[in-house]
Amino acid sequence: MTTLMTRQLFDAQTWSLLAFGKRSRTEHGFGWLDDVGSIAAERGVQLWITGRMTHCFALGHLMGDPDCTVLSAHGVACLLDGPLRDDDTAAWLCTVNLDGTPQPGPLRAYDHSFVILAAASARMAEVPRAQELLDAALLAFDRLWWDEAAGMVVDSRNRETLAVDDYRGANANMHTVEALLAAYSATHDPLHLRRAARITGRIAHEVVTHAFRLPEHFDDSWNAVLDYNRDRPTDAVRPYGSKVGHWLEWARLMVQVRVACTAVGIGYDPLLDSLPTGMYRKALQEGWGADGEQGFVYTVDFDGYPVVRERMSWVLCEGISAAETLRQITGDNSYEHDIDTYAAWAREHLIEDPGQWRGELDSQDRPISAAWSGKPDIYHALQAMLIGRLPITPSLAEGLLRTGASPA
Template structure:
């Protein structure tokens, strides 16, 4: 990764450190004394009476583990708090797996949640938490038994609470986050099986489905992974399964493919880099400033017409991260210019004075709460903030550990 002196458009180390500390303060504010991490409102206060959600807690634990690897004071205590909740409050000891929400034992058990538990466990293990490896072994056993389909070489989506009935739906969102988690797991365990599984998922969804749809990646599938292009047409702003093409996922995939390429080294398939570039270019051409106002629209249809014009903070954060990694891999000045442009947009419209990111804006870049209320998630913002100060690696977990071991730029 280029690291010789200040780079125009890239925040300096002091600015990055200050932004990182403000985001970590939000993780601290989210701590629920009863266990896990709560849902933050627009003023950064934990929402009283709202039970901890596992995907939020796992993401917060992952962020805390990265921060601990980067030497941030207090981050180790946050990792410990998160791991204890993932091994206790949020775990279903009777039927196995993890609850989606702490107070809903009869709710479904889904691959999305378990992917983030695996990511948190890998991160905690890399950060040296004494129970990290136990948590990691536990979640990988559940993933192996319940969520990995060896015939399709893909993850299934969701079971009922007792793992007796499997939903017919298959989702690209959960599969994408499985790629992220599996790459991190491979980094921590050294087991190439997880990298191979990440590649199998990426090959099917990106080299297969996205390419066949001219880089308009369908998100919804039946049990045999046949795309359902009409899914949720009547509910286009669904928070987890929106209709059409989710622009931010094209950017997220673009970054993850480059991490997978790095993990595979000389054995990486030749399609990974051009596919990453194509997804990035498609997201920018079809999602950025396409409706007369700056910002990325949330979704489009399969003719590239914007459907949900809300601006989600996580999409902008993924654009920032994807631009940086593309520049780090290719040296393209245009990607670095994009990185600077989108940081400028974030500072102008999304990042508050206290360092938190407004979760959602309307089509005119005004604060909105149509799909999401509050600000529960620092995961995307934190990763976008720290990426330029990390060495290039298969996953952020590997990058932070390499940095700690003196194999990359200082934090």
């Protein structure tokens, strides 16, 4: 078992993260929180944050927090009736200002995935109108994002013409897998699980083809573009190289897909049986302390050398989530040592106050705001704190429903 200190930290942080996140409520959804927990007005109301926070508050509702009951219902209502929902495209805008006026920009599959996740978690928490939101989100997904021929999602569309951008990305597909698993939990429709398995299988082959270093960027024929943004390695959305945190995140999702498919007799790529442990070990080998300092570097090149050495809190959180999942599926207790190591590092460097996780550190573990500023949401950290208490299920909401395993 991981140490009692680690489990006590995770349990306490679960409630503290929810308490901190409650500050994010705005009229039209949930806002980006700055370093001190105030809403960053200049960031407006962003779809991915509103979706993530609605999901988090649905989990809090399942754990018995009455404030989260109200906040999850607020999120669902805003996603259905608020200005983020665009009547012209029957989809969702990525950002509106705090007053609800739209900001320019394309429609993005990445952001849309969190509408599905929010709706599915809220549906399992029996939040009013969550089924209505889930139906609308899945309808838009079929119409705008799913590419049946490729078995993947396209990345973005022009808001006026709905023309599809030539870029394809692993990141949007990764969060789509998470969303489809949650939709499967909420509906038991095997279509969602089959699609999640198709995406995951294709990504698994890309990982193996590129020596366990996941390509992030592709052209419209799904050919990897390894030098994408080589001249902009610190791009906040599409950095050059491969994100170590995504190796960890994919490792966890591959296990979830495999377990869910096995339970109902749906086929999946055999690579999912062995690849997650390999991806995790590769992340430790080339990501943790790769520059001589503890912590995961952000990106590496395709020879395995660090490119962006900053430490992102979400990467550490995905390390916890992956280790917790692999500990369960393999029975290998060595993962418990890793979890304790990550918890100690988070306590020392990331957790500024209860529930307040610094978003980014430099290579010397000093707080910075290069790629990200403030503490925009609690999604990665909350999931990392909860996942070790739950069985391996398609979604955390299903895990909570099955076990009622809420921190004391």
